[in-house]
Amino acid sequence: MWRLLIRIFPVVFISMLSAIVVVICILYYSFDNWLVRESLDYNKSHVFLLKEYLSKSQSQQELQQRFKNYQQQHFGTTYIIPIDGLTMLSPEMKQRLLDGETVSQLRTNYLSWIYPVLYFRLGDSDKAIFIDSVKSLENPDDVNVIIYGSILLVFLFFLSLWSSFHWAELKKLIRATEQITQGDFSARAKVNKYASTYLVAYKVNQMAAYIERLINGQRDLIHSVSHELRSPIARLSFGMELLQKISQKIDQNDQLRPRISELDRDVTELNDLVNELLQLATVGQQYLTNFQRFDLGAMLHDSLKILKNSRHAGYITTSWPAELGDYNGDEHLLERVVTNVLHNADKYAVQRISLSAKKLPNGDYEIVIEDDGPGIAVEERERIFEPFYRLENIWDKKISGYGLGLSIVHKIVLVHHGSVDIETSTLGGAKFIIRLPTL
16 A cells, blocks of 8 residues: 555656646747737736826836835735846847836746736836736736646646556556456556556466466376376276176176176276376366367257267257357367266256357357256355365265366356356246357
């Protein structure tokens, strides 16, 4: 906070000071002659009356008294000064003064105002009367409005220059945070170290680096464990085949075969689990995705093959336009998204499953999968995408699965910068809404 205030205060102060100086200088040097003429014209009668008043003096003493009376009644600075002492006047102006003319000169304090001063010769003497703080125009308030309005505009201009720099640095931070939230933890906010957002960007970069290390460590661990499990699983599969052949010769009553078949199914499930873990780790690597245009409707039709042998095959309804259009993404991964959700719906549905898709007015695509199963409680809709999270008891063998399917779905959709939402279906069960933005 203090860093931001320390930066803003001098910026505002310097911008305001610069605006005042620029406007005053422009007016001073651009409208010098015009303001002088206006000042002389407007104060002509005032100077004439003062000359007449002083010229009626009969003696030097009376002149001094009359001038003193004028000083007491006149607002501002008025005094008598030798003409030779007017160093601020040019030789030409001095000569005009000696010729009996009234001359005017602009002065400024470079802070808020330009004001004229008047000089005229005192009789036939070598002295002149100096009058300060005279009116320069008939409507000085209008001039004030112009001056202060110009100062405000120039101030806003200087402030906008700083704001554009600040906003450019802020956009770098916003872009980096957007990339991080979309799963690209290698993104960094490259902000100028003199920017007010530098500390925030530095902390965001530290956070992203820490999360990236965690994610990479988790992915490497999954890869290592999965690959290390493949060898013993392969040996187990080979051993199970040998055991099954041996059992056919020594077990005349077929008492071992059911047990061996159960063990074989367990090995198959373990192998499937390893494949799921590898898939989960691979999806996290956004750079492995193969983005290209493909027919979204054809992909949806192919994804229905997973339910070909389902007990609900005759109760599946589909709905999407014949010309749904092409989508730019990874066809293989997106087909995995639809098949995973369809497989999940098939496990829980009582009878009916619905698959629909449409193109939204903004060009994005929406895929909806519904079932008439028990549905998903609101408090569990966020956790359902966590790896290994299952709604039923983990030891319940009635419904197979490892709790990785929806986690993979969530990761794939995030890679495509989309979203997955869960609602209650009109069929009575769960309703998965997959939104895919146009890339």
